[in-house]
Amino acid sequence: MKKGQITIKDIAKELNISASTVSRALNNNPDISPETRELVQKFAKEHKYKPNSMAMNLRSKHSNIIGVIVPELANHFFSSVLSGIELVAEEHDYQVIVCQSLEDYSKEVRNVQTLIKARVCGVLISQSKTTTKYEHFQELIDNDIPIIFFDRICTGIDTGKVVVDDYSGTFNATEYMINTGCKRIAFLGAPPHLEISKNRKNGYLDALRKHHLPIEDDFICGADNKQLGYQTAKELLLSVNKPDAFMCMNDYTASGVLVAAKELGVKVPEEISICGFSNSNISQDTDPMLTTVDQYPAKVGEEAMNLILEKVNNPEKQERKNRIIKTNLIIRNTTKQLPENEE
Amino acid sequence: MKKGQITIKDIAKELNISASTVSRALNNNPDISPETRELVQKFAKEHKYKPNSMAMNLRSKHSNIIGVIVPELANHFFSSVLSGIELVAEEHDYQVIVCQSLEDYSKEVRNVQTLIKARVCGVLISQSKTTTKYEHFQELIDNDIPIIFFDRICTGIDTGKVVVDDYSGTFNATEYMINTGCKRIAFLGAPPHLEISKNRKNGYLDALRKHHLPIEDDFICGADNKQLGYQTAKELLLSVNKPDAFMCMNDYTASGVLVAAKELGVKVPEEISICGFSNSNISQDTDPMLTTVDQYPAKVGEEAMNLILEKVNNPEKQERKNRIIKTNLIIRNTTKQLPENEE
DNA sequence: TTGAAAGCGCTAACAC
DNA sequence: GTGTTAGCGCTTTCAA
Numbered sequence: 001m002k003k004g005q006i007t008i009k010d011i012a013k014e015l016n017i018s019a020s021t022v023s024r025a026l027n028n029n030p031d032i033s034p035e036t037r038e039l040v041q042k043f044a045k046e047h048k049y050k051p052n053s054m055a056m057n058l059r060s061k062h063s064n065i066i067g068v069i070v071p072e073l074a075n076h077f078f079s080s081v082l083s084g085i086e087l088v089a090e091e092h093d094y095q096v097i098v099c100q101s102l103e104d105y106s107k108e109v110r111n112v113q114t115l116i117k118a119r120v121c122g123v124l125i126s127q128s129k130t131t132t133k134y135e136h137f138q139e140l141i142d143n144d145i146p147i148i149f150f151d152r153i154c155t156g157i158d159t160g161k162v163v164v165d166d167y168s169g170t171f172n173a174t175e176y177m178i179n180t181g182c183k184r185i186a187f188l189g190a191p192p193h194l195e196i197s198k199n200r201k202n203g204y205l206d207a208l209r210k211h212h213l214p215i216e217d218d219f220i221c222g223a224d225n226k227q228l229g230y231q232t233a234k235e236l237l238l239s240v241n242k243p244d245a246f247m248c249m250n251d252y253t254a255s256g257v258l259v260a261a262k263e264l265g266v267k268v269p270e271e272i273s274i275c276g277f278s279n280s281n282i283s284q285d286t287d288p289m290l291t292t293v294d295q296y297p298a299k300v301g302e303e304a305m306n307l308i309l310e311k312v313n314n315p316e317k318q319e320r321k322n323r324i325i326k327t328n329l330i331i332r333n334t335t336k337q338l339p340e341n342e343e
Numbered sequence: 344m345k346k347g348q349i350t351i352k353d354i355a356k357e358l359n360i361s362a363s364t365v366s367r368a369l370n371n372n373p374d375i376s377p378e379t380r381e382l383v384q385k386f387a388k389e390h391k392y393k394p395n396s397m398a399m400n401l402r403s404k405h406s407n408i409i410g411v412i413v414p415e416l417a418n419h420f421f422s423s424v425l426s427g428i429e430l431v432a433e434e435h436d437y438q439v440i441v442c443q444s445l446e447d448y449s450k451e452v453r454n455v456q457t458l459i460k461a462r463v464c465g466v467l468i469s470q471s472k473t474t475t476k477y478e479h480f481q482e483l484i485d486n487d488i489p490i491i492f493f494d495r496i497c498t499g500i501d502t503g504k505v506v507v508d509d510y511s512g513t514f515n516a517t518e519y520m521i522n523t524g525c526k527r528i529a530f531l532g533a534p535p536h537l538e539i540s541k542n543r544k545n546g547y548l549d550a551l552r553k554h555h556l557p558i559e560d561d562f563i564c565g566a567d568n569k570q571l572g573y574q575t576a577k578e579l580l581l582s583v584n585k586p587d588a589f590m591c592m593n594d595y596t597a598s599g600v601l602v603a604a605k606e607l608g609v610k611v612p613e614e615i616s617i618c619g620f621s622n623s624n625i626s627q628d629t630d631p632m633l634t635t636v637d638q639y640p641a642k643v644g645e646e647a648m649n650l651i652l653e654k655v656n657n658p659e660k661q662e663r664k665n666r667i668i669k670t671n672l673i674i675r676n677t678t679k680q681l682p683e684n685e686e
Numbered sequence: 687t688t689g690a691a692a693g694c695g696c697t698a699a700c701a702c
Numbered sequence: 703g704t705g706t707t708a709g710c711g712c713t714t715t716c717a718a
Contacts (some may be wrong), residue, residue, distance in 0.1 A: 004487025
């Protein structure tokens with residue numbers, strides 16, 4: 001920050017009036033005479049006066065800044081969520097500070113410290129995969145900074161959350177594959193301590209149960225990126241009991257499965273079906289294009305921002321609201337067609 | 344921002360000493376007695392004191408914040424650049440505020456206003472496609488806020504820049520396709536007012552010239568996203584004079600070309616070669632995988648951050664430094680092999 | 687209708 | 703070694 005910027009004092013001196021008059025004129029205070037107001041506003045505009053938000057925040061004890069912590073922005077889901085957040089933020093004249101934890105617990109802790117120092121009004125968080133301690137989240141709350149979790153929520157902290165309907169999303173996708181004739185469906189999930197993993201796994205399991213399909217432990221694997229998707233699929237496809245479908249944690253994992261299938265000469269979707277999750281930008285670039293579950297990420301961001309603003313504006317209200325965003329199965333070409341007679 | 348946070352005054356009152364002593368103790372000022380220092384630091388730690396950065400910034404007239412304006416974070420190149428920026432920022436204890444212009448000139452102008460109000464120390468910008476006026480950039484400079492452009496630079500403003508070596512990147516990629524036997528190479532570029540477009544087009548043209556290939560105006564098109572890549576490729580591939588290769592502005596465009604080719608039954612790379620640009624996350628998901636040009640986005644971010652920090656720390660120095668990041672052709676499967684005898 | 691003064695949280699002269 | 707004072711840019715009593 002440089003000294004280039006003009007201040008209220010400068011204007012006051014130049015116009016031979018007091019700083020408080022300038023402040024009032026700029027804020028359209030009705031007490032001020034129209035002439036003074038005009039004069040000041042004209043001068044301010046000409047000299048491109050911009051209020052110093054740090055000074056304003058310090059005085060008002062309200063920063064109008066919302067902090068956001070995401071695992072990584074290179075992940076299409078999170079950058080899309082961010083767009084939703086920013087949309088609502090701009091409508092309400094809030095600023096957003098974004099931090100990436102890069103899936104690293106200690107970085108996430110530092111992110112939190114930064115946001116506290118910046119005196120943000122509230123924080124939106126999707127926690128890193130490696131986070132299993134929650135003191136840093138608690139510290140925010142202890143400092144009266146409300147938080148809302150989204151997507152990768154933290155059940156250890158009692159506050160509002162915005163989640164994707166992971167259970168139904170996975171249930172529906174799994175059931176769809178069952179309806180197309182798949183009987184041996186593998187599940188490639190994320191670290192089991194994450195809520196999102198549990199819910200999706202439950203959706204998967206319940207779909208199998210509903211259709212009286214056996215549950216095989218070997219088919220339930222941890223694999224949530226392309227590399228792991230590739231490796232895991234390769235192993236499974238080479239085993240005696242090979243699966244005929246893969247329900248994946250995200251599209252990256254699904255794309256890894258697809259690569260493995262091609263490498264082994266396994267036809268998709270004839271021999272195996274693959275379903276991703278997210279409807280991310282890569283899902284239309286694979287060949288065949290991925291069947292996947294849209295999570296409406298922008299909506300997740302919007303709802304999260306709405307919830308946090310509510311909390312910021314009504315700090316006394318203790319109720320914690322949650323939002324569940326419905327998902328939508330997008331059927332493309334890595335899954336088989338439904339049989340005609342089922343319609 | 345809430346009133347939950349403890350201040351230096353609070354500590355002073357509690358410990359029956361003055362605020363300045365507390366401040367000195369916290370800052371490890373050597374004048375302070377070891378006992379007092381211990382006492383204060385212990386108390387601060389226990390009560391999780393966090394300095395109010397707004398107050399500090401206001402006082403020091405230095406915010407330690409760098410503003411970043413990018414077209415959109417959902418674009419993998421920009422989110423990767425941001426990672427490089429944040430890496431260097433964290434090393435130097437700087438904070439980053441990221442704004443998205445979403446390719447909208449007026450949003451970009453608003454972004455600039457926000458950053459001026461936040462009194463950022465400097466700004467890193469990659470301009471939106473729709474930006475053709477530069478007063479907002481000039482305003483930053485008039486306010487003594489240094490700026491560094493990266494990737495989509497603005498030639499209308501005289502300041503430092505970090506660019507990818509678009510010319511050589513495109514030249515080399517085009518020449519490679521020529522060496523594999525392509526003779527009728529189309530160029531799908533971005534809006535011509537952007538430097539990046541001009542440089543890439545020149546790289547393309549010079550490669551054709553060097554190898555005495557004719558330049559056909561019909562082969563030079565504006566198409567810089569998947570949809571346009573698809574449409575343009577479809578038209579070109581259905582024309583009498585169809586091209587045998589496509590040099591594309593980015594991987595998204597290339598993926599559109601690929602879809603068009605498949606739809607028309609044109610074999611890739613046997614009948615047409617396709618080269619993208621960026622080595623973005625989709626480039627390994629297409630089938631065949633895209634030949635593309637790596638731009639080392641993290642390096643772009645790091646260099647940009649280094650340049651701006653230099654400017655911030657030496658405001659008097661007027662020299663404007665530029666950095667050119669070398670590119671690297673990544674040969675995958677949408678281009679033919681070099682003939683053996685050429686080696 | 688306007689000005690003077692105080693204070694948000696912090697630090698740096700300047701005293702003692 | 704520590705306290706007092708002043709001021710960063712802004713707004714808001716209170717007084718005139």
